[in-house]
Amino acid sequence: MTALQLEKIDKYFGKTKAVDGVSLEVQENEMFFLLGTSGCGKTTTLRMIAGLEQVDGGAIRIKGRDVTRLTPQKRQIALVFQNWALFPHKTIRDNIGFGLKMQKQPKTDIDAQVENMLQVVGLPGFEDRLPGQLSGGQQQRVALARALVLNPNLLLLDEPLSNLDLNTRLRMRSELVEVHRRLGLTTIFVTHDQTEALAMADRIALMEDGKLLEVGTPHEIYESPHTEFTARFIGEKNSLQGTVSAVSDTEQQVRFNEDSYLSVPVSSKHPVQEGDRVTVFINAEKIRFFKADADTGGDNYFQGTVENIMYLGTSNKYSVKLQTGETIVHDQQTTQDAPKYEKGDRLQVHLDPAHCICIKEKQ
Ligand SMILES: Nc1ncnc2c1ncn2[C@@H]1O[C@H](COP(=O)(O)OP(=O)(O)OP(=O)(O)O)[C@@H](O)[C@H]1O
Ligand SMILES: [Mg+2]
Numbered sequence: 001m002t003a004l005q006l007e008k009i010d011k012y013f014g015k016t017k018a019v020d021g022v023s024l025e026v027q028e029n030e031m032f033f034l035l036g037t038s039g040c041g042k043t044t045t046l047r048m049i050a051g052l053e054q055v056d057g058g059a060i061r062i063k064g065r066d067v068t069r070l071t072p073q074k075r076q077i078a079l080v081f082q083n084w085a086l087f088p089h090k091t092i093r094d095n096i097g098f099g100l101k102m103q104k105q106p107k108t109d110i111d112a113q114v115e116n117m118l119q120v121v122g123l124p125g126f127e128d129r130l131p132g133q134l135s136g137g138q139q140q141r142v143a144l145a146r147a148l149v150l151n152p153n154l155l156l157l158d159e160p161l162s163n164l165d166l167n168t169r170l171r172m173r174s175e176l177v178e179v180h181r182r183l184g185l186t187t188i189f190v191t192h193d194q195t196e197a198l199a200m201a202d203r204i205a206l207m208e209d210g211k212l213l214e215v216g217t218p219h220e221i222y223e224s225p226h227t228e229f230t231a232r233f234i235g236e237k238n239s240l241q242g243t244v245s246a247v248s249d250t251e252q253q254v255r256f257n258e259d260s261y262l263s264v265p266v267s268s269k270h271p272v273q274e275g276d277r278v279t280v281f282i283n284a285e286k287i288r289f290f291k292a293d294a295d296t297g298g299d300n301y302f303q304g305t306v307e308n309i310m311y312l313g314t315s316n317k318y319s320v321k322l323q324t325g326e327t328i329v330h331d332q333q334t335t336q337d338a339p340k341y342e343k344g345d346r347l348q349v350h351l352d353p354a355h356c357i358c359i360k361e362k363q
Helices: 042-050 092-102 107-120 136-148 166-183 194-200 218-223 228-233
Strands: 002-013 016-027 031-035 057-062 077-080 154-158 187-191 203-208 211-216 237-247 251-257 260-265 277-283 288-291 301-311 315-322 327-333 346-350 357-360
Touching: 002 042, 016 042, 016 057, 031 042, 031 194, 042 077, 042 154, 042 187, 077 136, 092 107, 092 136, 107 136, 107 166, 136 166, 166 194, 187 194, 194 218, 203 218, 203 228, 211 218, 211 228, 228 237, 228 277, 228 357, 237 260, 251 277, 301 327, 315 346
Parallel strands: 016 211, 031 187, 031 203, 077 154, 154 187
Antiparallel strands: 002 016, 002 057, 203 211, 237 251, 237 277, 251 260, 277 357, 288 346, 301 315, 301 346, 315 327
16 A cells, blocks of 8 residues: 655745655555755655645645645644754653644543553653753654654654764664554655665665655665666765677676776666766675785786775775776775785785676766
């Protein structure tokens, strides 16, 4: 069942087209992410879903019902913003129960629901405290409880974790996934943090410049991006530009230098023809190193020299200048048995064809 459907929605602010023909479908119980750089239109899209902004074109449907012209109250949507203002002088009980009180529910019912919600977000016994007596992460959970207690059709979260320190953020990620799993509530989560999206999402929609570029599972978005923007935005990829010099049934050759070639498997997702200008992408952790004199043979092995090493804790980031002139970056886990290389070492770099993604340049 489709929980939410956006059909070619547009939004102008003056002459700026903040959202440009965005269409998407979110399924019931899905944890759906909108991901993109600052200013790409994520918050505006959320605000239109919630009814806080009117669309300038297109339609919004919730569970099949057209809500495009409905007020926010009639849409039954909960929104949690980055700066989740709690009422500072009200207790946690009154903060969470506020919406229910507005609905004129009896006090005993409200108290029972508030208690239940505090259990759900892992804060039982906090009813009588004031927001100022809670940590940032705990306040965030209260904000979530305040949204959830209204039993919304949809939960919209706009960068809800960006104010938290790294450890709290990581813990809240798992807690949100757990609460989502338990309640099974359709959730749309906005972030510009790709690691957050990859770690938490059922599916991710990539936005750029008001447009929706592609939708996929974290694995699809990371391993086989559709667009060049996604390839550059997600993960750390090496890119080599070149021209397709030959295409067979299974393989295509890309000439990226005078007489240097990359072999890339043919992909139905990215059809190319001889003569096309393309960029070949390969994730930094997918590169492999071999000794300079190792008897490798096969496609996509290149001689190179280590130019720089950056220690990142869990990995070392190597920059290697290939004989052909290009620089390749390799992210190598600092496991005990990982071979170590020094600056100036010569080695062979393998750009495994299985991990190469060849995307045609825009005309
Ligand atoms: N009320 C407004 N009036 C005028 N322009 C606006 C308004 N709100 C947003 N914009 C513009 O619309 C575009 C999209 O803004 P939006 O807030 O949706 O981006 P975002 O993807 O949420 O960015 P961020 O990650 O920085 O929060 C931007 O160019 C922004 O300047
Ligand atoms: Mg925003």
